[in-house]
Amino acid sequence: MPTEFTSLDDLSIGLNELSESGEKDLFYSPVSDGTTIIAVQYDQGVILGADSQTSRGRQLVSTKTRFKLARLHERIFCGTSGRCADSKAVLEVIKNRLHLKGIIEDSAPRVRVAAHIASKLCYEHRNNLETSLIIGGWDPVEGPQVYAIPIGGMMTQLPVAAGGSGSTYIYGYIDSMYKPGMSREECIRFVSNCVSLAMSRDSGSGGVIRLVAIDKDEANRMVLAGDEIPKFYQG
């Protein structure tokens, strides 16, 4: 029985084997983000980090390099986890509303407003949606902010928030290593370490580490791939 799938074309061969062994997990699972997403706020800005793997069930890595940090507006980004289709649908709505709002009101939309719109959507459709968001950004009114919107649509503002399947493996690390007042560089290192540690323990997380650093002046996208990913005890 083949244990590696190198392309989606191979699935037709794999299907028979799978159904014989009773493992329907692969084909009947929607594409979802086994994921690690994390955001941390510092004095002048926000750092968001995420892995880049999507899976179907826990057997097929359907995408190795997905962008999980979506741009909602110039200085507002959103990490998503959960069912991919739900994440995308919610992101599109928020993006369009923020875009229109920015034009009509002639000013940059506030991060709080983006988070509120997201939370309202997720709550109103909580019976149909399975998506969990972390929104981070900077605006002229409140500066840097991070909001967590878990499944169900509750919105909380936090200095550091993590989500997705991988996050469960790193809460200990976050609790022990996060301290308020870190610099931008310390935050980037902290976020990269978090994602790396999660990726190595969570089968649903993997690929490369995507980072977005947002402050007053820019939203800078970065990638850590291969050797650049922080290394830890590999057992």
Added chain:
Amino acid sequence: MSSIGQGYDLSASQFSPDGKVFQVEYAQKAVENSGTILALRGSDGVVFAVEKFVQSKLHRQEANSVTRLFSIDEHIGAAVAGILTDSLALVEYARDDAAEYREDHGIPVPLRVLANRVADYAHAHTLYSAIRPFGVNMILASVEAGIGPQIFMIEPSGVVYGYRGVAAGKAKQTAHTEIEKLKLGDMTCDDLIKEASRIIYVCHDETKDKPFELEMSWVRAEEQKHLRLPDNKLKEADAHGKQALEEQDSDSD
């Protein structure tokens, strides 16, 4: 301003040959018949003052029974001139709109956004023959973090402008002349309440108009809320206004 409509003034859905919508002009006339209202923007907030005619001595004294000052949301105040019932309808629309914005966006509505939306609503009433324009000038003011104090005024045509100081109603011309003399940017609300009261008293026409009561409120950076003037401040402003009037009267003897 006494142009005859000549049949083009019967509905708001018609232009006259010289490009006027007479219904809107007539609505503006309704505002000009009303008591004077004004708003002044200082360094730390905005002050409202209203020349409230006392229609009957039997009216209850509390401000809420007959008033031309309203809070649209906690942080936004409104003063209205014109047909009172039209004003109440517009205030209700503004309140609903502000509340809906809060619900949808999670933040209090920015003043500029609200002013534009209320103006659009007023404008919508100038397009059709089945409804008439609002006979209201509404002055909206607020103090917002990062922006400071702001004043907007909406007219029956649906036009809205921002102001440093503005008046509407009977004596708006006289009031504007007085307002232009002030160095508003250098004055605090404590200074402005006296000036506002003085202008209302000076503009009031003793011979032609009913007796009036001074109504005042402010929105200050300190509280970021629209509040009626505390009793002691109102008395102080009122006394200042009366005194200024006496001095003016004695000057002109």
